Amino acid sequence: MSVWEVRMSNSKGLPYFFNTETKQSVWDPPSELSKEEVENLPGAKEHLSSGAGGEGRPGQVRASHLLVKHSGSRRPSSWKEENITRSQDEAVEILRGYQEQIGGDTKKFAELAKEHSDCSSHAHGGDLGFFGRGQMQKPFEDAAFGLEPGQMSDIISTDSGVHLVLRTA
Numbered sequence: 001m002s003v004w005e006v007r008m009s010n011s012k013g014l015p016y017f018f019n020t021e022t023k024q025s026v027w028d029p030p031s032e033l034s035k036e037e038v039e040n041l042p043g044a045k046e047h048l049s050s051g052a053g054g055e056g057r058p059g060q061v062r063a064s065h066l067l068v069k070h071s072g073s074r075r076p077s078s079w080k081e082e083n084i085t086r087s088q089d090e091a092v093e094i095l096r097g098y099q100e101q102i103g104g105d106t107k108k109f110a111e112l113a114k115e116h117s118d119c120s121s122h123a124h125g126g127d128l129g130f131f132g133r134g135q136m137q138k139p140f141e142d143a144a145f146g147l148e149p150g151q152m153s154d155i156i157s158t159d160s161g162v163h164l165v166l167r168t169a
């Protein structure tokens with residue numbers, strides 16, 4: 001019986017590995033475990049969705065987003081800007097500009113998300129992986145689940161800032 005188990009971080013919408021003895025939590029699979037062992041950990045079947053390139057589970061969608069934060073964001077800071085002071089209106093104007101540049105081009109979406117998104121997911125072109133209902137802020141969830149794969153939302157607002165959402169699967 002392994003001391004490790006797989007749990008879901010609701011704030012990040014990502015699975016992590018929890019050591020039931022040391023109570024340690026890590027994002028990456030413990031190096032001492034083989035791929036086979038990881039896949040058979042308690043919670044693995046439930047939480048280790050396929051991530052990149054996989055199908056996800058029934059009731060899940062995969063989406064990317066481009067986030068522009070503003071002074072009213074719950075965390076007005078990002079990899080790009082330590083102290084974000086723009087107003088919400090300015091953030092919307094900026095995002096409108098990206099929306100125009102993107103048109104319907106999903107490759108352009110990922111390029112602009114990588115360069116400009118105020119979310120850590122920028123590193124993966126805005127990709128958030130697969131998620132089910134109940135994992136993301138409600139306005140974001142409703143937008144993502146209201147899209148068809150390949151479709152992009154209009155500008156939406158959450159406590160994090162203003163977003164463009166692209167459903168990818």
Ligand SMILES: O=C(CCc1ccccc1)N[C@H](Cc1nc2ccccc2[nH]1)C(=O)O
Binds near residue numbers: 012075121
């Ligand atoms: O919470 C995160 C990480 C989200 C994430 C999920 C899965 C993979 C990679 C990132 N970043 C926040 C900004 C933020 N707020 C969001 C609200 C809804 C969806 C994505 C969001 N991203 C922040 O950085 O303040």
